[in-house]
Amino acid sequence: MAEAQRRDVTSLWSAYKDHHDEHAREQLILNYSPLVKYVAGRLSINLPNTVETADLISYGIFGLIDAIEKFEPARAIKFETYAITRIKGAILDELRAMDWVPRSVRARAREIERANIKLENELRRVPTDSEIANEIGVTDQELAGIFTKLSYTSVISFDELWTAGGEKDDAKSSVLDTIKDENAEDPVASFEAEEVKEILSGAVEHLPERERLVIGLYYFEGLTLKEIGQVLSVTESRVSQLHTKAVLRLRGRLRSAHEGYAPA
Numbered sequence: 507m508a509e510a511q512r513r514d515v516t517s518l519w520s521a522y523k524d525h526h527d528e529h530a531r532e533q534l535i536l537n538y539s540p541l542v543k544y545v546a547g548r549l550s551i552n553l554p555n556t557v558e559t560a561d562l563i564s565y566g567i568f569g570l571i572d573a574i575e576k577f578e579p580a581r582a583i584k585f586e587t588y589a590i591t592r593i594k595g596a597i598l599d600e601l602r603a604m605d606w607v608p609r610s611v612r613a614r615a616r617e618i619e620r621a622n623i624k625l626e627n628e629l630r631r632v633p634t635d636s637e638i639a640n641e642i643g644v645t646d647q648e649l650a651g652i653f654t655k656l657s658y659t660s661v662i663s664f665d666e667l668w669t670a671g672g673e674k675d676d677a678k679s680s681v682l683d684t685i686k687d688e689n690a691e692d693p694v695a696s697f698e699a700e701e702v703k704e705i706l707s708g709a710v711e712h713l714p715e716r717e718r719l720v721i722g723l724y725y726f727e728g729l730t731l732k733e734i735g736q737v738l739s740v741t742e743s744r745v746s747q748l749h750t751k752a753v754l755r756l757r758g759r760l761r762s763a764h765e766g767y768a769p770a
Contacts, residue, residue: 519579534574535567538589542566545593551731551746553601562597569596614652617642619758632714632755650747656754657746709759717752720745 515537521530546562553562573592577585621641625633633641639649710718716738723729723737731749735742 522574523579531574535571538570538574538585539567541586541589542570542593545590546597548730549594549597557601565597565600566593569593572596611655615656615754618652618656618754619761622755622758623761626712626759632712635751653747653750654743657743657750706756706760709756712759713752713755717748717755720748721752721756724749 515534518530518533518537521527522534542563546559546566550557550559550562569592570589573585573589576592577588579585618638621638622633625637625641629637635649636646639646642649644652710721713721719738720734723734724731729737731745732742735745738745
């Protein structure tokens with residue numbers, strides 16, 4: 507049954523890409539539409555209740571359509587992997603356009619990023635929450651509250667981290683865009699991709715153990731925040747805070763690396 511379904515999907519791809527069959531295109535959209543619901547559900551976990559999952563799904567459909575139109579079956583990339591990146595990007599683009607995150611929250615996030623980098627350079631290690639709180643002039647309890655607020659707005663993905671230090675126009679790039687195309691040689695792009703991979707890998711390695719574990723379980727193992735909480739024996743809210751802190755540290759390190767003063 508599964509083999510027959512795969513053959514059917516392959517024939518749909520052939521009909522659409524080779525013969526521009528619009529009916530095949532519609533069938534591909536229907537076939538892969540569960541991916542949109544999956545991505546929207548994952549992103550909705552860290553969004554305020556005012557953001558409807560149904561709206562996220564509608565934004566994601568445009569990303570799925572874009573993925574189907576641009577996907578090249580001949581390349582050695584699973585469509586599901588490619589599409590998830592495009593769907594997530596479409597949803598995040600729409601959320602950014604809505605600008606539902608208060609300016610004060612954005613400002614606090616940038617302030618914490620800068621404090622992280624400054625203290626890492628001075629202390630030559632990852633700063634504690636208390637040290638960060640002291641640096642930005644708040645109490646430990648107030649910092650915890652800030653992390654809680656930020657966790658509700660933490661829709662950042664690894665693709666955004668990938669371009670954290672780049673120019674604004676680079677935002678259309680994704681991790682998948684760096685995968686080598688056997689039919690095209692671009693040594694400069696290949697070198698830059700490897701460099702970014704090394705920087706990101708080093709940044710993750712510098713995270714405190716629990717934050718590194720959360721990043722690994724969430725992005726690479728596909729666990730939800732609730733499931734990670736069960737693994738770590740902490741609340742889902744606590745996992746969300748750990749995720750937010752990890753993302754802020756990673757963004758800060760990648761930006762500082764781009765500007766040429768990353769801590770050793």
